[in-house]
Amino acid sequence: MKLKGGFTNYGEVIGVIMLDTRFPRPAGDIGNARSYDFPVRYKTVQGALPVRIMGDDPDPELLEPFIAAARELEREGVKGITTSCGFLAPFQRKLAEAVNIPVFASALLQVPVASALIGKNRTVGVFTERRQHMNDRHFQGVGWSQKDLRIHVQGMKPDAKFPQVYIGNQTELDFDVLRAEMEDMTRDFLRDCPDAGAIVLECTNMCPFSTFIANISGLPVFDINTMINLFMNASRPRVFEQA
Known part of the structure; x- marks a missing residue:
């Protein structure tokens, strides 16, 4: 068997661009490596504080540092890149264009899939921390509009x-x-949404609570972890033994 080199580290298929944070990250959070059954590679963008992301748009001055981080992860051998905040959706296209590997900057990419699964007469709930900051620029950043899909944005109490x-x-x-x-x-x-059919968690920090959300709602819950695992399955298809 011949192996091809070119990198220092191997086996880290997923690269995660992290905000510059210090809050605790329980299992299930994207920033806790125990959330995954496979190794991931982290890259922190210094100065990317949550308050610079959680607005009507992420701070545009952060785009170039995020591109630099994505390119570093690509050079280090990862096969796909994500981020630790769904509010980075407006960076999706620029990040994807900057590298030669797939980028999925936000769990919001899954909203059209969830909508297609439940049909036009049911609504996708988008859970976020601050509803007033989530707008169609975030949605358009990942390729869809609230004008075309039936969604309900659910925020937290003030x-x-x-x-x-x-x-x-x-x-x-x-x-x-x-x-x-x-x-x-x-x-x-x-x-608030009696015709709900699915839930998408924009916020990656909500992932540790996905099970509780699903148990109460009885609905499928999509988050950044469902997307990461989908990509892992696509990048490393299961080997089937033939009888």
């Missing part, structure tokens, strides 16, 4: 602890408090 931890970049969190907020958010969504 006094919720969740945004205080993650957008505020705090160094401690209470998992049980955040779980209760996510469960309340799910119930609010079901009340």
Whole structure:
């Protein structure tokens, strides 16, 4: 068997471009390597604080550092690149054009898939921390518009602890408090959107709570982890033994 080299490290198929954060990341969060059954490679963009991303658009001055990080990950041998914040959706096209490997900058890429699965008479819920900042520029950044798909954007309550931890970049969190907020958010969504058919979590920090959301809603829940695992299955197809 002959092996081809060219890199220093091997086996890290997924590269993750991380914001510059210090908040805790429980299992299930994209920034916790124990969230995956395979090794991932991380690259932090220094100065990419959550407050510079969580607005009507990400800070445009961060685009070039993100492109540089994507190119570094490509040189280091990863086969696909994602990011740690769904609000980076407006960077999707530029990041994808900057490298020669697939890029999926935001879980919002899955909304058209979820919509197609449930049909035109049902609604896809998009869960986000700050509803007022999520707009069609984020959606158009990943190739679709709220004018074309039936969606309902569900945000958190103004006094919720969740945004205080993650957008505020705090160094401690209470998992049980955040779980209760996510469960309340799910119930609010079901009340506000009686024709709900699926949920997409824009926020990568919501992933540790996907199971609780699914249990309460009874709906399929898509997040950045479902997308990462989809890419892994596509990049490394299962080998079938023939009888």
